[in-house]
Amino acid sequence: MNIHEYQAKQLFAQYGIPCPKGAATSSKDEFESCIDSLGEGLIVVKSQIHAGGRGKGTFTDGFQGGVKLAKTKEEALDFANRMLNNTLVTVQTGPAGREVQTIYFTEGADIEKEYYLAILMDRATSAPVVVASTEGGVEIEKLAEETPEKIFKAFVDPSIGLQAHQARNIAFKLGFEGKQAGACANLIFNLYKMFWDTDADMVEVNPLISTSDGGVSALDAKVSFDSNALYRHKDIVAFRDLNEEDPKEIEASKFDLNYIALDGNIACLVNGAGLAMATMDIINHCGGEAANFLDVGGGATAEQVTAAFKIILSDPKVEGILVNIFGGIMQCDVIAQGVIEAAKAVSLDKPLVVRLEGTNVEQGKKLLADSGIEITSADSLADAAQKIVDIVAAS
Amino acid sequence: MSVLVNKDTRVVFTGITGKSGGFHAKQCMDYGTQVVAGVTPGKGGQVFEGSVPVYNTVTDSVSQEGANTACVFVPPPFAADSILECLDAGIELIIAITEGIPVNDMAKVKKKLLETNARLIGPNCPGVITPGECKIGIMPGYIHKPGTVGIVSRSGTLTYEAVWQVTSLGYGQSTCIGIGGDPINGTNHTDALKLFNEDPDTEAIVMIGEIGGDAEEKASEYIKEHVKKPIVGFIAGTTAPPGRRMGHAGAIVSGGSGTAEAKIAAMEAAGVVVAKTPSDMGAALLEAWGK
Numbered sequence: 001m002n003i004h005e006y007q008a009k010q011l012f013a014q015y016g017i018p019c020p021k022g023a024a025t026s027s028k029d030e031f032e033s034c035i036d037s038l039g040e041g042l043i044v045v046k047s048q049i050h051a052g053g054r055g056k057g058t059f060t061d062g063f064q065g066g067v068k069l070a071k072t073k074e075e076a077l078d079f080a081n082r083m084l085n086n087t088l089v090t091v092q093t094g095p096a097g098r099e100v101q102t103i104y105f106t107e108g109a110d111i112e113k114e115y116y117l118a119i120l121m122d123r124a125t126s127a128p129v130v131v132a133s134t135e136g137g138v139e140i141e142k143l144a145e146e147t148p149e150k151i152f153k154a155f156v157d158p159s160i161g162l163q164a165h166q167a168r169n170i171a172f173k174l175g176f177e178g179k180q181a182g183a184c185a186n187l188i189f190n191l192y193k194m195f196w197d198t199d200a201d202m203v204e205v206n207p208l209i210s211t212s213d214g215g216v217s218a219l220d221a222k223v224s225f226d227s228n229a230l231y232r233h234k235d236i237v238a239f240r241d242l243n244e245e246d247p248k249e250i251e252a253s254k255f256d257l258n259y260i261a262l263d264g265n266i267a268c269l270v271n272g273a274g275l276a277m278a279t280m281d282i283i284n285h286c287g288g289e290a291a292n293f294l295d296v297g298g299g300a301t302a303e304q305v306t307a308a309f310k311i312i313l314s315d316p317k318v319e320g321i322l323v324n325i326f327g328g329i330m331q332c333d334v335i336a337q338g339v340i341e342a343a344k345a346v347s348l349d350k351p352l353v354v355r356l357e358g359t360n361v362e363q364g365k366k367l368l369a370d371s372g373i374e375i376t377s378a379d380s381l382a383d384a385a386q387k388i389v390d391i392v393a394a395s
Numbered sequence: 396m397s398v399l400v401n402k403d404t405r406v407v408f409t410g411i412t413g414k415s416g417g418f419h420a421k422q423c424m425d426y427g428t429q430v431v432a433g434v435t436p437g438k439g440g441q442v443f444e445g446s447v448p449v450y451n452t453v454t455d456s457v458s459q460e461g462a463n464t465a466c467v468f469v470p471p472p473f474a475a476d477s478i479l480e481c482l483d484a485g486i487e488l489i490i491a492i493t494e495g496i497p498v499n500d501m502a503k504v505k506k507k508l509l510e511t512n513a514r515l516i517g518p519n520c521p522g523v524i525t526p527g528e529c530k531i532g533i534m535p536g537y538i539h540k541p542g543t544v545g546i547v548s549r550s551g552t553l554t555y556e557a558v559w560q561v562t563s564l565g566y567g568q569s570t571c572i573g574i575g576g577d578p579i580n581g582t583n584h585t586d587a588l589k590l591f592n593e594d595p596d597t598e599a600i601v602m603i604g605e606i607g608g609d610a611e612e613k614a615s616e617y618i619k620e621h622v623k624k625p626i627v628g629f630i631a632g633t634t635a636p637p638g639r640r641m642g643h644a645g646a647i648v649s650g651g652s653g654t655a656e657a658k659i660a661a662m663e664a665a666g667v668v669v670a671k672t673p674s675d676m677g678a679a680l681l682e683a684w685g686k
Contacts, residue, residue: 121498121499121502121578121579123578123579123607123608123609123610124608124609126501126502126505126506126579127502127506128502157506158499158502158503158505158506159503159506159507196499199497199498199499201498226497226498226499228471228495228496228497228498229497229498229499229500231471231472232472232497260636262636270552271552272550272551272552272553273550273576273605274548274549274550274551274552274553274576274603274605274631275550275551275552275553275556275631275673277605277606277631277632277634277635278550278553278556278629278631278632278672278673279673280634280635281631281632281633281634281672281673282672282673282674284633284634285671285672290634293635297494326552326555326556326559327535357538357555357559358535358538358555359535380674381556381672381673381674382672382674382675385674
């Protein structure tokens with residue numbers, strides 16, 4: 001789960017991680033009081049959306065930049081008014097962009113130098129890793145490829161956590177000295193504490209800055225969380241912003257379905273993430289394009305399958321449906337029952353190809369055959385994919 | 396012959412009194428697996444399906460019934476603790492089916508696991524089956540057939556797909572290992588390939604991967620050096636949209652790897668015959684095997 005920058009900064013404050021003073025609001029009426037709470041000096045006006053690349057983004061009305069530096073209160077108010085409820089398009093939003101519903105005002109920072117800092121779980125070592133670089137504000141992937149020697153890492157033993165000397169080593173490698181090195185080490189140490197305590201997937205500070213008064217500060221913040229651990233973090237769940245999610249994906253999450261909207265016209269309903277991905281791949285191989293990724297999971301009920309059907313059919317792009325089930329935990333007769341109930345509930349008018357294999361396959365096939373619903377059945381995955389692609393192409 | 400599990404394996408199911416734990420324990424027993432005990436804290440003394448004693452602790456199941464393998468079926472918030480309990484009880488092989496264990500919990504489990512000689516399969520996996528002898532997990536038993544093809548996969552249902560194709564072609568499986576789809580798992584592709592490579596009764600290998608991480612690239616290095624047996628592969632996720640569930644900074648640690656293209660290239664360079672679609676895994680096996 002992703003959260004906004006201003007929410008991440010609230011967590012930073014709780015964990016004693018220094019960052020520029022800021023205030024966020026979704027209401028025009030509160031712009032002035034937010035700005036007034038910051039004190040004198042430059043004001044940074046920041047659009048709050050989950051996608052990156054905000055600074056270089058463009059609003060659909062032509063206004064440039066989702067992050068602006070204002071010299072006066074009037075200028076800050078003008079920027080905020082132009083951003084709020086406007087749609088920001090960045091390299092990460094896709095052409096449709098995202099509506100900005102919250103504005104975050106922060107004090108302008110006295111930047112001496114920019115750095116990169118992140119903490120994430122490293123799959124290869126099964127341990128958290130702190131990643132830092134002297135090159136802040138740039139794309140870290142590019143840096144990793146071109147100048148890997150400028151990236152420093154500290155691997156953490158998860159049973160004892162990040163040790164103070166590891167945080168210090170990173171600070172020294174980044175070139176900090178004296179008290180500032182201590183401040184940087186402290187920031188890294190607290191950031192790790194937050195990463196671990198909140199079950200974060202990743203915490204990224206890009207840039208981390210040094211200031212001319214000898215301090216360090218987290219200028220930006222990008223934080224995401226392990227969705228499997230949200231059950232033990234009600235405070236984090238409260239940060240969820242449904243405006244940032246596809247309505248179909250929100251609906252799917254209510255039924256514990258794993259759904260991702262895609263651009264094609266063939267909907268698929270599959271059990272198992274690997275098979276769901278492979279089903280998208282084979283639709284593509286047969287000349288079609290998948291409208292979604294949908295894994296109904298291991299223990300789906302008829303109710304969940306019905307919900308899944310309603311969700312995929314609510315996508316107007318969908319011209320045909322492929323159901324591909326290889327039953328293990330999931331029993332084929334349960335899927336068949338769900339398909340039948342859903343088809344009746346939504347008065348299905350799109351071509352449907354079903355391929356069933358696995359536990360209780362014969363009962364499942366019989367239920368479908370006796371249902372009176374028009375279903376093309378398939379014997380193998382390749383057969384199923386080719387059939388739905390051909391049917392959609394012909395219609 | 397086979398790897399990991401056989402007719403002599405003595406299995407304890409943790410979470411046996413739960414709905415799906417009970418359902419699948421019964422399915423495994425029907426297949427012929429020796430399910431010797433169940434564990435549910437507070438329900439010790441009950442009897443499952445009229446024959447399997449339920450204990451409060453894994454240690455009791457080991458001392459009383461000689462369990463040497465565990466199948467973990469408890470819900471995600473308690474699953475890491477259940478795995479750690481199995482380690483403390485001296486269980487040699489732990490197969491964790493549970494999906495949705497927090498990654499921080501697994502990081503701690505992995506650390507502890509590396510200090511022992513035990514092996515963990517999963518979590519978030521379909522389990523392990525040696526056809527005709529022992530099924531531990533949630534896979535449908537009837538699609539399997541005793542034989543000489545070893546199968547390892549990160550995805551449950553894709554494993555069934557591969558198994559079914561192999562069986563339909565008239566061949567069988569030595570053992571099928573579902574290593575699970577989580578970022579931190581107990582056994583990776585390379586570990587499983589080593590087992591198959593050293594097993595005299597495994598003649599050919601099918602390896603199924605998916606996007607994310609670099610386990611398939613690492614396995615390809617091992618294959619290049621050590622594996623002389625015919626081996627086929629498939630990678631799911633060629634058309635998956637980039638950026639979803641793959642963290643921004645994740646790319647730093649794994650370098651340029653993680654994409655389906657990189658994995659397929661690494662596998663082909665190691666001599667693996669990579670199936671173009673999931674429906675071609677059987678045909679690719681015949682090609683690699685010269686059948």
